[in-house]
Amino acid sequence: MTKSEQTAQLEQTLTKLLGKNHYTKNKNSCKNGRNEYGLEFEDGTKYFISMGKKYYFTRLAGTVEMYQYYHDNIEYLEQRVKEIIDRDNRQAVELGLQPIEFISLEMNTVDINHWSYLFWIGIKYKIHRVVLWHIDTELHYACRGIGLNKEKSVEVYFQEKINRPDENLSGINRLNKRNGNTIILGYIHPVFSVRIIN
Secondary structure: OHHHHHHHHHHHHHHHHHHEEEEEEEEEOOOOOEEEEEEEEEEEEEEEEEEEOOOHHHHHHHHHHHHHHHOOOHHHHHHHHHHHHHHHHHHHHOOOOOEEEEEEEEEEEEEEEOOOEEEEHHHHEEOOEEEEEEEHHHHHHHHHHOOOOOOOOHHHHHHHHHHOHHHHHHHHHHHHHHEEEEEOOEEEEEOOOOOOOO
């Protein structure tokens, strides 16, 4: 198989992994004289892959590998996230906050910068009969089988969240029960400050 054929195969695989059907290659000129390369899908969403063509194949292959991890391990990842949510809900009730109902892990798009819609993995959940979607950078990378740094594996991420001491709850000093706050992944959040899923 030629490099061109391998590239096309990877592009098709990434398209399917991101829940899309068709793609075209996208190239944008930058002010620095270089080009940004990525894919544009049938609904207009785009995925940035590389700055310049030199590293396009390597970055594409790595991206496919990461999203493949998410698809291959979705049941395991959801089970571990449920453990964190159970931990958070117990503490929420103790503090007089609202528990949340976990629905699923959800891949969605977030508008970033001038052209990219980056496909982020977050928690779809329900509270007050409203369905919301919460993204956490570390969770996103854990679900893709990588960490924000080489020292933090997927397992380390989940263990830290599940086993954190109560006093490590972020936002505890700014707690205001009247705002209907809840705990998501160890952080206190106003429940309507996150993105609503249709």
